[in-house]
Amino acid sequence: MDPKEQLKRDAAREALSRVTPGMRLGLGTGSTMWHFVDLLGDALAEGTLSGISGVPTSERTRDQAAERGIPLLELHEGAPLDLAVDGADEVDPHLDLVKGLGGALLREKMVVQAARAFVVVADDSKEVSRLGTRAPLPIEVVPFGWESHIPALEALGARGVLRVSEAGDAVRTDNGNLLLDAHFEGGIEDPFEVENRLRARAGVVETGLFLDLADEVILASDSGLVIRRREGEA
Numbered sequence: 001m002d003p004k005e006q007l008k009r010d011a012a013r014e015a016l017s018r019v020t021p022g023m024r025l026g027l028g029t030g031s032t033m034w035h036f037v038d039l040l041g042d043a044l045a046e047g048t049l050s051g052i053s054g055v056p057t058s059e060r061t062r063d064q065a066a067e068r069g070i071p072l073l074e075l076h077e078g079a080p081l082d083l084a085v086d087g088a089d090e091v092d093p094h095l096d097l098v099k100g101l102g103g104a105l106l107r108e109k110m111v112v113q114a115a116r117a118f119v120v121v122a123d124d125s126k127e128v129s130r131l132g133t134r135a136p137l138p139i140e141v142v143p144f145g146w147e148s149h150i151p152a153l154e155a156l157g158a159r160g161v162l163r164v165s166e167a168g169d170a171v172r173t174d175n176g177n178l179l180l181d182a183h184f185e186g187g188i189e190d191p192f193e194v195e196n197r198l199r200a201r202a203g204v205v206e207t208g209l210f211l212d213l214a215d216e217v218i219l220a221s222d223s224g225l226v227i228r229r230r231e232g233e234a
């Protein structure tokens, strides 16, 4: 296996050790989560875990989980979830995150907010000292008037770019919305301020800032796993 994929699988395997029989899980989206869903499928098939059900955060994850025989629930059926597991594009020292390069940020945040605990799985390339330095901030917006957010982003110190596919078409989320990627020169100075300013705008559906949400971050590196927990948590 490619060494980078192996790191993602290592983080996913560690997260799987947090899962106990009967749990209702939030199943995130992305290449690291692919490994988690794969390992969960193996565990159910082998009988080392049972009674598990999951709420998928994207159609991709729904398809993979269904293929692997993982019983699926709608969000309202599963909530409150015992545990949400998901990847991240950036993790800062406070365990705040940027998510959404995979385009599933809205459902991901809804699922995390419906969960009693949230564990993040990533390789150590996602660690940053300040959010917005490694990845742009994804923002899901309704198609109507999306261009009007560009000057507002400029006022926040960011260059907003409509996400397009390789073929040049605007990318649509699973919810039929568009994605703006906000590039902050030097990173995001005050993520809470940016979150509040963006969320106050009609037409902005959700941002990829996941603030004060992660309870535990599992980072896989060449030298092993690094586990970070929110202060005050055992």
Ligand SMILES: O=C(CO)[C@H](O)[C@H](O)COP(=O)(O)O
Residues within 6 Å of the ligand: 028, 029, 030, 031, 032, 033, 086, 087, 088, 089, 098, 099, 100, 101, 102, 103, 104, 105, 108
């Ligand atoms: O937020 C996400 C999708 O919306 C993903 O969790 C994030 O992009 C990380 O993905 P990967 O594990 O492929 O690096």
